[in-house]
Amino acid sequence: MTTPRIEKVLHASIDKLYIGSEEFLAEIEAGLGTAAVSAPKVGYQGVAGSFGEQAALEYFGGTASAVTNYREFDDVFSALERGEIDYGVLPIENSTAGDVLEVADLITRCSLYVVGEHIIRVRHNLLGVSGASTETVREVYSHPQAISQCRDFLRHHAAINAYPYANTALAAKFIAETRNPAKASIGSLRAAELYGLDVLERNIQTAENNYTRFIILSRQMEITPQSDKISLAFSTAHKSGALYSILAHFAYNGLNLLKIQSRPKPDSPWEYVFFLDVAGNLEDANVLIALGKVREQSTWFKLVGNYPHCPHTDR
Structure with a gap:
């Protein structure tokens, strides 16, 4: 009232x-x-081990009744509009690579509101299968933002070609399934742990102070x-x-x-x-x-x- x-x-x-x-x-x-929804259902884009999952877990601090992953950004918007979840957690801006343009465009087409934000420090790592090394890797897969944030590392390793993938954690899962030492991904330490990958190089992001800002979306303002x-x-x-x-x-x-x-x-x-x-x-x-x-x-x-x-x- x-x-x-x-x-x-x-x-x-x-x-x-x-x-x-x-x-x-x-x-x-x-x-x-x-008032904020108590014991909410929360959605994020990506899979377990993604920075989106990290942001969702940190922001809601264990109060969420369910945390669900979705493949695409617009899948999170749609689930929220249908009432399938109470909140959506999506990246909107990175301190190195700039705005996440797809999310910005989706905001203009929906009737949802931003009710919060959360900032995480992003540390990227080169992840590969057992037996792989920086010298054996010829292809690296990750989200385009992650690739952009590691441009200096990739420039200094000219033999490695970068290929965009839907999500950093999905890329790690893909590498684990290929079992190919010539392929690697860029992702988090949690993704390496979840998918059984070796950490070939740590902290390969160009900027040491690399942050991503996530927004918390809801059907109504708070x-x-x-x-x-x-x-x-x-x-x-x-x-x-x-x-x-x-x-x-x-x-x-x-x-x-x-x-x-x-x-x-x-x-x-x-x-x-x-x-x-x-x-x-x-x-x-x-x-x-x-x-x-x-x-x-x-x-x-x-x-x-x-x-x-x-x-x-x-x-």
Whole structure:
């Protein structure tokens, strides 16, 4: 139930927003004070030993009633929309390789919300079957992001050709099944343990401080006083100054813009979707005023979520 204090902020902000924002405010109000699901069913992309599994287990800390793996990113979205799971855990950004674009694109096409985030430190290793070595390996398989994050190692081992695979742990499973010392995978120590592989080289990632940020998706927002990060997506009119005019509302209302990223808009050549992260809570009238104006000036707008940020850690 919405508290009187929150209702006062919401109703006060309506007077300052443009006409037509009541539906937007109702969407926000539905998520205020919403409690997290107890003993939830959680889904992630990949198989046991993947970084997705690690993020899901660390974030939910053993409180999940079930943790289920799915082959593709969109399989997690679909399972969540069907109510098969309560939360989905997916990678959205890596500190070395950048955004996971497929997940960003899926967000624009769904009616799900981000309710949390989790950051893990990624350490990549070269994994092979018994008897393999760096000298015998001629092919390495892994997720394209992992390959990109190990580009210096691969550059210094020119005899090794890299091939993309759906997931780091799936690649490890594939190598274990091939039993070929000329083939290897890039993955975690847990994947090596699970699939009986030898660790041929440790910590082959280019950047020592290599982190991946995962988002926690739900069918509804969960806005609490601890929610201090807002994610949104929008498109602007294709004219001079349109993006500047929208971004100015954050500055006018004293809000700190944390990140901006653009992606081509599906089915609209040379038009773009902008993804923004901004510091703030949706109970704050200034935040509501800024977002209301952004929404009015956008040709398309989606509130992605308001959630507690995950501090940078050295796990």
